[in-house]
Amino acid sequence: MLKKNDNYAIELKGITKSFGKVIANEDVNLGIKYGEILALLGENGSGKTTLMNILSGIYYADEGTIFIDGNEVFITNPHEAIKLGIGMIHQHFKLVEVFSAMDNIVLGTRGKYVKNSALKEKILEMSNKFGLEIEPDKKVYNMSVSEKQTIEIMKVLYRGAKILILDEPTSVLTPQETEKLFVILRRMKEQGNAIIIITHKLHEVLAISDRVAILRKGKVVDTVNTRETNEKQLTELMVGRPISLEIKRPETSSKKTVLKVVDLSVVNEDGTIGLNNINFKLKSGEILGVAGVAGSGQRELCETIAGLMPAKTGAVLYNKENIIGKTPDEIINLGISMSFVPEDRLGMGLVGSMDMIDNMLLKSYKKNKGFIIDKKPSRQLAEELVEKLSITTPNVETPVRMLSGGNVQKVLLGREIESEPNVLITAYPVRGLDINSSYIIYDLLNEQKKKNVAILFIGEDLDVLLELSDRIMVLCHGELMGLVDAKNTTKEEIGLMMAGRKMEGVDSDE
Amino acid sequence: MNNRSHTPFIRTVKISERSSNDILKIRIAAFVLALTAGGLFILLLGYNPLKLYGTIISGAFRSKMAFQATVKFMIPLLMSSLGVSIAFKMRFWNIGAEGQIIVGAVCASYFALFHDNWPHFLLLIVMFAAGAIGGGLWGLIPAYFKSKYDTNETLFTLMLNYIALHIITYLRDGPWKDPGSSGFPKIARFTANAQIDKVLGVHFGWIIALILVVIVFIYLKYTKHGYEISVVGESKSTARYAGMDVKKIILRTMIISGGICGITGMIQAAGSDMTLASSVAGGVGFTAIIVSWLAYLNPFGILLVSFLFSILDKGSSVMQSTYGLSTYFASVLQGIILFFILGCEFFIRYKFVLTKKGGK
Numbered sequence: 001m002l003k004k005n006d007n008y009a010i011e012l013k014g015i016t017k018s019f020g021k022v023i024a025n026e027d028v029n030l031g032i033k034y035g036e037i038l039a040l041l042g043e044n045g046s047g048k049t050t051l052m053n054i055l056s057g058i059y060y061a062d063e064g065t066i067f068i069d070g071n072e073v074f075i076t077n078p079h080e081a082i083k084l085g086i087g088m089i090h091q092h093f094k095l096v097e098v099f100s101a102m103d104n105i106v107l108g109t110r111g112k113y114v115k116n117s118a119l120k121e122k123i124l125e126m127s128n129k130f131g132l133e134i135e136p137d138k139k140v141y142n143m144s145v146s147e148k149q150t151i152e153i154m155k156v157l158y159r160g161a162k163i164l165i166l167d168e169p170t171s172v173l174t175p176q177e178t179e180k181l182f183v184i185l186r187r188m189k190e191q192g193n194a195i196i197i198i199t200h201k202l203h204e205v206l207a208i209s210d211r212v213a214i215l216r217k218g219k220v221v222d223t224v225n226t227r228e229t230n231e232k233q234l235t236e237l238m239v240g241r242p243i244s245l246e247i248k249r250p251e252t253s254s255k256k257t258v259l260k261v262v263d264l265s266v267v268n269e270d271g272t273i274g275l276n277n278i279n280f281k282l283k284s285g286e287i288l289g290v291a292g293v294a295g296s297g298q299r300e301l302c303e304t305i306a307g308l309m310p311a312k313t314g315a316v317l318y319n320k321e322n323i324i325g326k327t328p329d330e331i332i333n334l335g336i337s338m339s340f341v342p343e344d345r346l347g348m349g350l351v352g353s354m355d356m357i358d359n360m361l362l363k364s365y366k367k368n369k370g371f372i373i374d375k376k377p378s379r380q381l382a383e384e385l386v387e388k389l390s391i392t393t394p395n396v397e398t399p400v401r402m403l404s405g406g407n408v409q410k411v412l413l414g415r416e417i418e419s420e421p422n423v424l425i426t427a428y429p430v431r432g433l434d435i436n437s438s439y440i441i442y443d444l445l446n447e448q449k450k451k452n453v454a455i456l457f458i459g460e461d462l463d464v465l466l467e468l469s470d471r472i473m474v475l476c477h478g479e480l481m482g483l484v485d486a487k488n489t490t491k492e493e494i495g496l497m498m499a500g501r502k503m504e505g506v507d508s509d510e
Numbered sequence: 511m512n513n514r515s516h517t518p519f520i521r522t523v524k525i526s527e528r529s530s531n532d533i534l535k536i537r538i539a540a541f542v543l544a545l546t547a548g549g550l551f552i553l554l555l556g557y558n559p560l561k562l563y564g565t566i567i568s569g570a571f572r573s574k575m576a577f578q579a580t581v582k583f584m585i586p587l588l589m590s591s592l593g594v595s596i597a598f599k600m601r602f603w604n605i606g607a608e609g610q611i612i613v614g615a616v617c618a619s620y621f622a623l624f625h626d627n628w629p630h631f632l633l634l635i636v637m638f639a640a641g642a643i644g645g646g647l648w649g650l651i652p653a654y655f656k657s658k659y660d661t662n663e664t665l666f667t668l669m670l671n672y673i674a675l676h677i678i679t680y681l682r683d684g685p686w687k688d689p690g691s692s693g694f695p696k697i698a699r700f701t702a703n704a705q706i707d708k709v710l711g712v713h714f715g716w717i718i719a720l721i722l723v724v725i726v727f728i729y730l731k732y733t734k735h736g737y738e739i740s741v742v743g744e745s746k747s748t749a750r751y752a753g754m755d756v757k758k759i760i761l762r763t764m765i766i767s768g769g770i771c772g773i774t775g776m777i778q779a780a781g782s783d784m785t786l787a788s789s790v791a792g793g794v795g796f797t798a799i800i801v802s803w804l805a806y807l808n809p810f811g812i813l814l815v816s817f818l819f820s821i822l823d824k825g826s827s828v829m830q831s832t833y834g835l836s837t838y839f840a841s842v843l844q845g846i847i848l849f850f851i852l853g854c855e856f857f858i859r860y861k862f863v864l865t866k867k868g869g870k
Contacts, residue, residue: 062863308750329753338751348747354740362752365737372732 008067009034009194010055010086010163015064017050024050026218028064032211034162037185037195039205039226041238042215043434045404048198051215052165055196056088057081068163087156091167093148095140101151102136105158126157131187145293146177153184163194170204171460172294175495182208200238201461202231214238239435247442247467249486250450252285258454259305259336259423264314266300266478274300274309276478282423282454287445289469289486290458291494297478298458299340302427305456306338307331318423332363337421339412339429349412352401356382356393359400360415385414389440406437413441417448424448427458442468462491476500522860533858540854544847551842555835562829569828570821576828578711584820585715586611586778586794587801591812592719592726593770594795595802597649599730600763601743606652606667607771607795609674610645614772615779616677617644619697619786622704622779623686630703637704637776645772646765648674653764657757671795678788686786697786706781713781720813722770727809739763771795800848819844 008031015028025047032038042048053059055066057078066073068084075081081088095104102116102123114122120136127134132150140148149169156164166185170178185195185208199205205212206226213223214237222237236242259282266274275297282288292298303309305316307328315322323331339349350359360378368374382396389410393403400408413429426445430438445468449455459465465472466486474481474497482503484493497503528536549559570580590607597604604610618637625633652666681697688698706713730736738759742749749756778790801819805811826840 306751308747327753327755328750329755332753348745348751351741351744351748353744358737358740361737362741362748365734366753368734371734372728373734373737 007031007033009036009069011067011070012051012055013065013067015051015054015061015066017047017054017059017061023218025054025061028215028218028220030213030220030223032163032194032196034192034194035189036211037189037197037209039209039212040196040198040215041200041202041205041212041234043200043238044406045434046215046238047218048215049167050218052088052167052196052198055081055086055165057086082156082159082161085160085162087159087161087164089149089152089156089164089166089169091169091171093152095148095151097141098139100137100139101134101143101154104140104151105136105155109159123154123158127154130157130191131184145172145295146180149173149181150184157188162192163196164188165196165198167198168200169197170199170201174293174498175462175491176499178204202234203463205234206231216240235435243435247439247464248446249468249470250446252449252452254452255283255285257281258284258319259456260317260320261305262315262317264304264316265312266297266304266309267312268300273478275304278314278478278480280473280480280483282456284422284454285449285452286470287449287455287457287468289465289472290456290475291462291465291472291498292475293498294460296475296498298427298475300478301475302338302340302425302456302458305331305336305423305425329366335420335422336425337416337419337423338425338427339416340425340427349416350400350408353399355399356385356396356411359411360385362415363419381415381418385411385418389414389444405431406433409433409441410437413444417444421453423454423456425456425458428460429457430464431460438464462494466491466494474498520862522862528858536854536857537851540850541847544843544850547850548843548846551846557833557835562833562835565829565832566822566825569825569832572828574711576824580817580820580824581712581716582782583823584816585712585719585781586774586791587797587819588719588813588816589715589722589774589777590771590794590798591801591805591816592722592809593645593767593774594798595805595807595809595812596726596730596739596763596770597767598802599736599743599807600739600760602653602656602760602764602767603664604649604652604667604764604767605664605796605799606649606670606768607774607798608791608793609667609671609795610648610768610771611775611778611791611795612671612674612678613648613775614641614645614769615775615786615790616674616681617641617772618776619686619700619779622700623698623786626701626704628703633704634706634780637780638773641772641774641776642769643772645775646769648772649764649768650761653761657760675788678786678790681786682788699785700780704780705784706777713777715777715781718773718777723809723813726770730807730809735759735762797844800844804848804851 011031012028015025016023017025028051040048040051050059054061055075057075057080060076066075073084075084075086096107099107102119105123106119123134123136132154134150134154140151143151149172153164169181173181185197189195197208209226211223211225212229212234214221214234216238231245235245261278261280264278265276268274278301290298290301300309304311307323307326307330311324314324316324318334318336323334323336351362357375357379360381361373361375364378365373379396385391386393386396391403391407391410393407400411403411409429413426416424429441433441445455445457457469466489469486471483472486472489472494473483474494476498477500481497481501484503545563552559552562569576571577590611593610594604594607617640621633621637621640628636648670651670652661652663655661655666656663683695686697688696690698706715708714709717730739738749738754741752741754742756742759746756749759775790779786783790797819801815802812805815822840822843826837829835829839830837
């Protein structure tokens with residue numbers, strides 16, 4: 001039996017994992033102690049999630065050894081990981097909507113039947129211990145995002161996890177909810193748990209962690225004590241070179257209203273309210289940011305303007321012409337372009353199995369005269385984009401799903417911009433992008449703004465929204481909470497609106 | 511608590527992308543393995559596999575007549591495979607080629623039976639059109655319900671097969687019963703005027719089939735319609751986002767898919783059976799599904815695979831007369847080949863890796 005350093009709750013030695021030719025993790029050495037919060041920082045594609053999936057038994061490392069409490073272990077499946085006390089809280093919740101909190105917590109555990117009342121007591125006792133707020137009988141579908149996350153945490157604690165891994169836990173939370181989560185994490189740390197938190201948000205790393213391990217291209221480039229570092233140093237370690245974190249906000253003149261949304265209400269297919277009585281104006285030469293917790297009506301707003309979703313009431317006026325009721329085709333021809341980057345990135349803007357050339361055709365193929373499609377112009381366009389946006393691809397005939405996330409998004413946004421729209425709606429254009437690519441996208445948007453394009457920018461990172469947008473509107477449960485000037489607002493104010501506090505009488509464009 | 515015993519010995523690892531050369535090698539290997547497995551099956555039956563395979567090949571090619579028969583087997587298979595592949599490209603699971611073939615044949619037969627005094631070529635053109643329209647409408651029904659109510663097209667098309675089959679039985683036993691058959695329920699033989707002419711010893715359906723290969727290839731690859739079909743197949747929401755009329759595309763594509771199957775029925779009835787028999791489709795509509803998938807929906811691949819399948823079919827009928835082995839042996843072999851080819855997909859995407867011992 002191999003005895004290792006007893007100080008570490010969990011220790012990784014020489015972990016290597018590759019997928020085909022892509023090396024996701026290379027010779028990773030990492031250790032975490034009980035009563036410690038380790039932040040795993042790295043850009044998308046740097047191998048954070050792969051590494052954690054190895055720990056939680058979803059993947060198995062090609063090489064390397066894992067020690068828990070100093071003993072060598074082989075985590076071959078998730079059940080094994082749970083037995084070893086490792087609990088993973090995924091980015092996307094894995095809960096049964098129609099079950100109560102309690103049922104979700106015990107689901108899948110292999111113990112003797114416990115009476116409901118006894119179980120409830122146990123759960124309440126545990127939640128008191130860690131400061132979790134749980135109503136055992138509440139059904140999941142009645143819960144807010146942060147409540148669901150609490151259940152996920154409780155689930156792994158109930159299974160006896162001493163080592164918790166949280167994958168991007170704050171991406172769905174408002175700033176206030178994030179703070180609440182951090183309180184819980186600190187409490188768990190005090191109780192002697194080892195916590196690994198995966199994130200790419202620097203200020204959160206600084207706020208919560210004791211140590212930071214920085215991953216770059218699958219390798220741990222450094223591990224630093226949080227107290228001895230700062231945002232600038234972390235960024236440099238993460239990106240590999242110094243980089244400016246400033247986003248430009250160019251001033252434009254001659255703003256006039258291009259798109260006017262009046263009393264717009266939308267009902268989803270399942271009967272829930274998508275948008276409730278929304279009013280705003282979008283002007284040429286401005287970036288109007290849209291903030292909100294995921295699922296607050298952003299998708300509905302995009303799809304309604306693009307003609308993909310019917311409106312229940314209200315109007316969307318484009319140069320005084322109502323576009324509600326027009327087909328997507330007609331709306332595209334008016335010069336309204338929508339690019340929505342969903343969680344799986346490819347989503348509906350691109351066809352994954354097709355190459356760049358065919359994807360360039362997606363919105364323009366109808367303009368071809370005759371029955372046969374001439375692919376020469378789109379090949380030219382594809383090659384131009386590769387050049388202009390420095391898209392990394394073997395050639396333009398490679399299926400776009402083979403490209404990395406950043407390049408996929410450049411292809412999508414590039415095509416939309418090349419169509420020279422008057423209104424550009426873009427949702428989560430930097431989702432999952434590395435810092436460098438994100439800045440290229442911001443520059444692209446600013447360039448369009450200078451060309452007097454009206455831009456609706458739906459984002460998730462409040463810091464970016466505050467710096468890039470001219471005005472910010474906040475959605476919560478499909479309602480407009482307020483519309484504020486980005487220069488004169490604070491993150492806290494936006495956060496409160498995201499959580500549902502209405503700002504009275506602020507429509508800063510009048 | 512060293513739990514080394516839990517170490518997996520072999521693991522599967524995902525491969526990002528194999529070169530097309532490697533993929534071809536794997537598929538050929540799968541084909542060879544399939545023949546080997548089929549050989550083992552033959553051995554179990556107590557025959558010499560090499561000899562039997564030899565008989566199949568020679569059975570399909572041994573004479574001009576044998577070859578013509580092979581081609582005759584191939585025509586309906588090739589055409590209906592092309593038909594279903596168009597729907598499959600759109601991820602519309604058209605399992606109803608059988609029914610579309612039958613309805614096409616029924617519509618064409620109406621003119622063959624009741625208007626056989628028309629000029630020969632006019633009659634054939636009308637029959638051709640009737641076959642296409644009949645099959646197309648039979649394909650349109652499930653497409654309409656799919657686009658309107660999102661019904662399951664697999665079940666829908668499958669069930670329509672049985673309805674079509676019983677329409678023939680009804681016509682045979684009732685209104686279209688041959689009065690000259692002395693009470694035996696059958697439909698009259700087409701007169702020579704309503705039969706498809708032979709070119710090089712085989713009815714000219716083979717020419718139509720070959721032309722269709724090229725047309726379908728161009729249609730899917732270079733036309734706006736083909737582009738729309740690919741996008742709808744990949745993602746309906748993407749298609750809507752791009753401003754495509756998804757419903758219209760589904761309906762149109764299924765008319766074409768069913769229409770080609772309907773033409774198959776017309777050609778089979780007027781070129782091969784010379785009457786409307788309830789066996790006009792005879793299972794090719796189902797085999798077509800296998801063929802188009804084995805060919806990865808590539809029209810030229812479909813040409814090749816349907817040719818190989820015809821050799822197998824024709825060869826095994828010879829095998830039956832020589833060895834007394836059931837022709838169903840061909841179906842067994844087809845099944846084995848399909849199993850291996852689909853199985854090899856796994857090796858295109860994954861590979862096995864031996865676990866290195868931990869502790870290093």
